[in-house]
Amino acid sequence: xxxxxxxxxxxxxxxxxxxxxxxxxxxxxxxxxxxxxxxxxxxxxxxxxxxxxxxxxxxxxxxxxxxxxxxxxxxxxxxxxxxxxxxxxxxxxxxxxxxxxxxxxxxxxxxxxxxxxxxxxxxxxxxxxxxxxxxxxxxxxxxxxxxxxxxxxxxxxxxxxxxxxxxxxxxxxxxxxxxxxxxxxxxxxxxxxxxxxxxxxxxxxxxxxxxxxxxxxxxxxxxxxxxxxxxxxxxxxxxxxxxxxxxxxxxxxxxxxxxxxxxxxxxxxxxxxxxxxxxxxxxxxxxxxxxxxxxxxxxxxxxxxxxxxxxxxxxxxxxxxxxxxxxxxxxxxxxxxxxxxxxxx
Amino acid sequence: xxxxxxxxxxxxxxxxxxxxxxxxxxxxxxxxxxxxxxxxxxxxxxxxxxxxxxxxxxxxxxxxxxxxxxxxxxxxxxxxxxxxxxxxxxxxxxxxxxxxxxxxxxxxxxxxxxxxxxxxxxxxxxxxxxxxxxxxxxxxxxxxxxxxxxxxxxxxxxxxxxxxxxxxxxxxxxxxxxxxxxxxxxxxxxxxxxxxxxxxxxxxxxxxxxxxxxxxxxxxxxxxxxxxxxxxxxxxxxxxxxxxxxxxxxxxxxxxxxxxxxxxxxxxxxxxxxxxxxxxxxxxxxxxxxxxxxxxxxxxxxxxxxxxxxxxxxxxxxxxxxxxxxxxxxxxxxxxxxxxxxxxxxxxxxxxxxxxxxxxxxxxxxxxxxxxxxxxxxxxxxxxxxxxxxxxxxxxxxxxxxxxxxxxxxxxxxxxxxxxxxxxxxxxxxxxxxxxxxxxxxxxxxxxxxxxxxxxxxxxxxxxxxxxxxxx
Numbered sequence: 001x002x003x004x005x006x007x008x009x010x011x012x013x014x015x016x017x018x019x020x021x022x023x024x025x026x027x028x029x030x031x032x033x034x035x036x037x038x039x040x041x042x043x044x045x046x047x048x049x050x051x052x053x054x055x056x057x058x059x060x061x062x063x064x065x066x067x068x069x070x071x072x073x074x075x076x077x078x079x080x081x082x083x084x085x086x087x088x089x090x091x092x093x094x095x096x097x098x099x100x101x102x103x104x105x106x107x108x109x110x111x112x113x114x115x116x117x118x119x120x121x122x123x124x125x126x127x128x129x130x131x132x133x134x135x136x137x138x139x140x141x142x143x144x145x146x147x148x149x150x151x152x153x154x155x156x157x158x159x160x161x162x163x164x165x166x167x168x169x170x171x172x173x174x175x176x177x178x179x180x181x182x183x184x185x186x187x188x189x190x191x192x193x194x195x196x197x198x199x200x201x202x203x204x205x206x207x208x209x210x211x212x213x214x215x216x217x218x219x220x221x222x223x224x225x226x227x228x229x230x231x232x233x234x235x236x237x238x239x240x241x242x243x244x245x246x247x248x249x250x251x252x253x254x255x256x257x258x259x260x261x262x263x264x265x266x267x268x269x270x271x272x273x274x275x276x277x278x279x280x281x282x283x284x285x286x287x288x289x290x291x292x293x294x295x296x297x298x299x300x301x302x303x304x305x306x307x308x309x310x311x312x313x314x315x316x317x318x319x320x321x322x323x324x325x326x327x328x329x330x331x332x333x334x335x336x337x338x339x340x341x342x343x344x345x
Numbered sequence: 346x347x348x349x350x351x352x353x354x355x356x357x358x359x360x361x362x363x364x365x366x367x368x369x370x371x372x373x374x375x376x377x378x379x380x381x382x383x384x385x386x387x388x389x390x391x392x393x394x395x396x397x398x399x400x401x402x403x404x405x406x407x408x409x410x411x412x413x414x415x416x417x418x419x420x421x422x423x424x425x426x427x428x429x430x431x432x433x434x435x436x437x438x439x440x441x442x443x444x445x446x447x448x449x450x451x452x453x454x455x456x457x458x459x460x461x462x463x464x465x466x467x468x469x470x471x472x473x474x475x476x477x478x479x480x481x482x483x484x485x486x487x488x489x490x491x492x493x494x495x496x497x498x499x500x501x502x503x504x505x506x507x508x509x510x511x512x513x514x515x516x517x518x519x520x521x522x523x524x525x526x527x528x529x530x531x532x533x534x535x536x537x538x539x540x541x542x543x544x545x546x547x548x549x550x551x552x553x554x555x556x557x558x559x560x561x562x563x564x565x566x567x568x569x570x571x572x573x574x575x576x577x578x579x580x581x582x583x584x585x586x587x588x589x590x591x592x593x594x595x596x597x598x599x600x601x602x603x604x605x606x607x608x609x610x611x612x613x614x615x616x617x618x619x620x621x622x623x624x625x626x627x628x629x630x631x632x633x634x635x636x637x638x639x640x641x642x643x644x645x646x647x648x649x650x651x652x653x654x655x656x657x658x659x660x661x662x663x664x665x666x667x668x669x670x671x672x673x674x675x676x677x678x679x680x681x682x683x684x685x686x687x688x689x690x691x692x693x694x695x696x697x698x699x700x701x702x703x704x705x706x707x708x709x710x711x712x713x714x715x716x717x718x719x720x721x722x723x724x725x726x727x728x729x730x731x732x733x734x735x736x737x738x739x740x741x742x743x744x745x746x747x748x749x750x751x752x753x754x755x756x757x758x759x760x761x762x763x764x765x766x767x768x769x770x771x772x773x774x775x776x777x778x779x780x781x782x783x784x785x786x787x788x789x790x791x792x793x794x795x796x797x798x799x800x801x802x803x804x805x806x807x808x809x810x811x812x813x814x815x816x817x
Contacts, residue, residue, distance in 0.1 A: 056643050058681040065678065065685075066814045067646055068586035068638035075529060075580055094814040097497055100580055102525045105494065130777060130809065200418045213417065217410065266684075267775065268733065294681045296733075 028165050031077035031104075033088050034061060035318040036144045037114065039326045040154050041081060044176045045161055048168045049079075054095075057319020060294040061142075062134070062266065066091035074099035077110070079164050081157060084115030085141035103164075112160040115141065118149040121247055133264025145245035145314065145334070146252045147187050147226065148202050150327055154179045186328050189224030201227065208234030208254025226331060229339040230255070236342060237284055239277060239309070241291035241300065242266070245316050249290075249334070258284060261291075261299055269299045278306045288341045292316045310341045392416050444490040447810030449550045451483040455802035457785075459792070465508065466758035467765075467787050467798065470557035471567030472505065472549040474802050481506040482804070483549045485517070489813055496521045499813075501548065517548070518571065529582070533592075534575040539632050540590055541652040542672045542694045545569050551815055553692075553728055553738055554767055555783040555802045560722030560744040563759055564668055564698045566602035570654075576632060586638035586648075596630040596656040597623070603666050603698060604630050604656040616660050617707045630656035638817070645677040648817065661703025661715075670696045676817075684776075686733035693725040719747040720760060734773040741766055763789035777808045 027050040032038045038053035045051060054070050055061060061083070074080060074095050082088050096104055096111070103110035115138070123139035143149040158176035162169045184198040192201065192214075204210040210231045214220040223231075234254030240246035241261045250257045259280055263273040280286075281303070289311045291300050300311040314334045315324045324330035392415055399409040453474035457464050461476050474480040488500040501517040520535030538546040544561055561569075576592025596604040605621050605628070621628065636650035654668040671694070678688040697719070704715035722744030730736045746760030769783035781804040788797045 056680055060682060060684065063682065063685040065646075065676070065817050067640065067817050068588075068636070068648060069640045069646070071580070072583075072586040072638075076582075089814075091814050094816070097522070097524060098531070100526065100529045100531050102527075105524055106491070107494065130775075134775070196414075197418075203418070217414070268684075294683060296683050 028161070028168075029076055029078045030081065030161075031073055031079070032081040033092060034083055034144070035320075036150075036327060036330075037081045037083070037153065037157065039318045040150065040179065041079075041157050041161075043179050043326075044154055044158050044172055045168075046171060046175050048165065048171060049161070055317070057315075057317050057324065058293060058321070059317075060292070061087055061317070062090070064088070064091045066094050070095045071098045074104060075101050077101060077104055079110045079112060079160060080104035081112045081114060081160070083141055084113035085120070085138040086136050087141040109160065109163045112156065114153045114156045115143065117152045117156045118143045119146065119152070121251055122243065133262070134266025135264075140243060140247055142245035142316070143248050144327075145316070145331075146248035147183050147331060148252065149248065151180045151183050154183075182328060185225065186331065187226050189222065189228065191222040191224070192219060195219060195222070202252070205231055205234075206252055206254060210234070210254075226335045227253070229335045230342070233287075233339075233342045236288075237286045239281055239286050239289050239303075241269075241289075241295040244292065246290040246314060249314065249338075257290075258286060261289075261295075261303060269296070274299060274303055278303055281307045281309055288312050288338060290314055290338075293320050310344075312338050312341050314338070389416070389419060392419070442490070444488055445811035445813065447487045447808065447812035449483070449485045449487070449548075449806065449808045449812070451485075451550050451804065451806045453480045453482050453555060453802050453804045454478065455800060457798060457800035459787070459798040459800065461508070463792060463798065464800070466791065467785075467789065467800070468556050469559070469562035469567060469759070471569075473556035473562075474804075476508045480508075485548060485550065487810070487812060489811075491524070492521065495523060495525050497524060498522075515568070529580040531578045531580075532575065533578070536573045537571060539570040539572070539592075539594060539630075539654070540576070540634050541565075541570060541632065541654060541668070542650070542670045542696070543674060543692060544694065547816070550806055550808065553726060553736075553771075554740055554769060555781060555804045556767075556785070558694070558722075558724035558740075559742045559763060559765060560694075560696045560720075560724065563720060563722065563744055563746075564603050564696055566600065566606070568600045570603075571600050572596070572598055572630065574630070574632075585640075586636075588634075588636045590632070590634040590636075592632040593629045594632060595623075596628060597621070601630060601656075603654075603658065603668060603700065605659050616702055616713055617705045618659055619661055619705065621657060621659055621662065628657050630654060644680050645675070646817070648674040658700060658702075660700070661705055664701045664703040666698065666700050668696065668698045670694060674817075683733045686730045688728075688730040690728045691725070692728075693723060695721070695723040697721045716749065718749055718760075721745060736771045736773070738769045738771065739767070740769075758789065758791040761790035763787065763791075779806045780804070781806075 028045065028048055030041045030045060030049045030051040032041060032051060032053045034055055035053045035057045038051045041049060041051040052073065054073065055064060070091065080096065082092055096106070102108065105111060120139040120143065124135070124137060128135045128137055144153070154176050158172045161172045184193060188198060188201050201210060204213050205227050210227060211220065211234065214223055230253040236255050238246070238250055238255055238257045239259050239261070240257050243260050243265050247257055259277050261269045261274060261277060263270060286309055289300060289303060289309050291311055291313055293313055293315065304311050314337070315321045315330045318324055318327055318330050324333055392412060396409065396412040396416065399412060455474055456477045459467055464477070465475050468475050472483045474482065482505060484504050486502045490498060492498045498521050500519045503515045503517040505513055507513050516536060518537045520533055520537040523532045526532060540546045544552065544558060545565055572594040574592055574594025576590055578588055578590040581587040581589065595601065599606060632654055634650060634652040636648065638646060638648040640646050650672045652670040656666055658664045658666040674690065674692045676688060676690040678685065698721070700718040700720070702716055702718055705713045707713055724740055724742045726738060726740035728736055728738045742765040745762040749760070766786045767783055769781055771779055771781040773779045783802045783804065785800040786797065787800070790796060792798060
């Protein structure tokens with residue numbers, strides 16, 4: 001394909017026009033908003049792509065300044081990958097409009113909203129307004145802490161890579177399959193996957209019946225990975241700081257989040273609300289308090305000291321804290337942190 | 346699992362599958378959906394039948410186990426869909442997004458040791474608090490959105506109540522911006538704020554202080570410099586952000602003071618107004634700007650810029666005005682931050698205006714000699730977001746005009762030497778509202794007494810609707 005296009009490229013460059021196709025040695029410039037997508041794009045894209053993210057791991061994805069450097073980066077991107085569901089509403093529309101890059105304008109193949117294919121939670125059933133806090137009309141946009149969504153995102157990225165760089169299709173297919181296999185094995189272990197489909201195990205996990213199901217079949221010993229760490233605690237009650245990624249993680253493993261320290265999404269915790277949460281935690285026997293690295297630590301510590309319930313800091317993005325350099329290691333870290341707290345009597 | 350629950354589960358399966366088929370494949374041909382449901386229904390019945398037979402015949406335990414596994418899986422899938430309607434939804438959705446509409450209200454209340462007349466001179470911005478008591482500074486309606494794949498549109502309509510109590514309505518901005526020009530170019534056309542420095546192109550609700558800097562009120566007037574025109578911008582292929590802008594706008598109108606302002610408002614005191622007609626390309630306002638931005642680290646960014654304006658002025662047929670500006674913005678923000686806090690930023694602008702006043706004859710027949718009137722000034726402001734949701738600010742303003750042969754500068758509040766010190770404190774209940782308290786210490790030659798005044802203003806803002814991202 002590329003070789004047959006070479007004479008055309010030569011003619012075009014001879015005319016002083018810039019060629020539309022990439023020169024064979026050039027890598028596809030993939031720009032993502034979050035670090036999670038950068039990691040997945042790099043894993044699915046392999047040597048054919050150069051992936052960078054606008055955000056850094058530790059940043060709170062809700063509050064990002066539209067820095068001019070973002071416009072510079074967006075200007076030269078071949079593929080732009082965003083979370084969607086209005087998570088990037090505060091900077092992304094302006095960055096894309098100012099980029100002067102027709103390839104990444106909405107509706108172009110180079111503009112990829114990965115949320116279109118994921119399993120969403122908390123999609124409002126009726127109209128929402130700002131009296132309900134900083135609520136997202138399209139649902140909770142922090143879907144990446146559900147490993148099932150990581151696989152769906154990898155497929156969405158693969159599809160777009162194939163569209164903007166058709167000559168790499170077979171490579172993207174193979175690398176995406178390998179990524180999905182890595183997630184499945186990290187989630188359940190290779191042994192149990194010889195007997196059951198990952199999709200079915202995921203459903204059982206979500207319903208909190210995975211352990212009972214496997215026990216009945218004497219297959220529990222074959223389970224390892226994230227499901228082995230958290231599935232035994234299905235039905236456990238949790239509290240989170242913000243109704244964010246914690247909801248997706250809890251949903252996948254049959255855990256139940258009963259309250260947030262924020263009285264409404266994005267609204268700072270008030271003392272009276274924290275008092276109510278403490279009462280509720282004591283009354284219902286909540287076992288862990290989930291928060292993100294950027295949440296106000298003093299609120300977490302106070303609630304923790306009042307209830308004796310340990311806080312569990314979850315990395316919200318790849319690179320948010322040390323040892324979270326890629327998606328699997330981030331989730332390894334999160335699962336282990338939560339398991340350690342839940343296993344205590 | 347008892348047979349009855351299994352049976353009811355398969356009934357639920359059929360219902361849910363029917364619903365799911367209609368919800369997810371939009372719009373499915375009804376016959377196809379029906380076929381699919383019937384097929385799944387058959388599969389569940391066949392499995393149950395096979396299992397029953399296996400149990401009766403005492404077939405190999407492994408086979409029975411396998412069948413039961415399969416049924417349990419199907420039931421689990423049905424339960425997942427039935428238990429949490431609205432959750433685990435795939436697919437996009439959302440209405441056609443035609444226009445983003447937002448409204449913003451900006452109000453102030455306060456008092457000053459200066460009289461209302463003096464306040465009007467001290468606070469020369471049209472949206473500044475200009476009287477003791479309450480002020481409706483700015484109520485802005487914004488309409489924005491993609492027009493088609495080639496343009497986006499922005500319209501800002503502003504209304505406010507002036508110090509006479511009259512409601513004023515202004516078409517503040519209305520312009521198109523291209524989205525798909527080749528060569529990293531972007532064209533903007535319509536009626537818009539001239540992109541000079543950092544504050545002139547921004548609307549009052551984006552400002553970090555209650556009022557606009559003194560030097561900007563002097564060279565751009567009460568409403569800021571804005572006019573119909575067009576400008577071309579180019580993003581340079583440098584490793585850092587570098588944007589070059591060049592444009593032309595009408596030099597006439599009441600919002601183009603310093604140039605062919607439509608009345609005497611923009612004219613240095615003591616000079617007769619000469620109405621100019623547009624006769625050549627030289628009678629337009631030419632606007633130039635070069636802006637850069639460097640990410641010094643993941644946490645800090647430095648954005649310098651220079652701007653220049655050239656155009657005719659209304660002191661005579663050949664008179665010209667030149668305005669030059671340099672601006673700088675630096676911001677540090679912790680990488681791991683609490684909704685943007687903590688942060689620290691410094692911003693400053695220096696502006697120099699050379700107003701070439703032509704020799705003229707006033708109404709009484711006296712000849713007013715020609716001269717170059719030079720005005721300059723700057724402001725420097727620092728903001729410290731020390732703890733969410735508080736921001737403390739401090740601004741220093743300075744402006745002066747070179748002595749005029751016609752009128753002593755000390756008597757002219759629009760050209761005298763003055764400075765202002767403004768500390769303020771802002772509280773943000775959310776990102777859509779703010780409460781700001783500001784103190785101004787003014788020292789100006791035109792003021793009576795010791796030449797200084799004290800003012801205190803409380804500002805309140807609310808914003809709702811779909812409001813676009815703010816520029817960095």
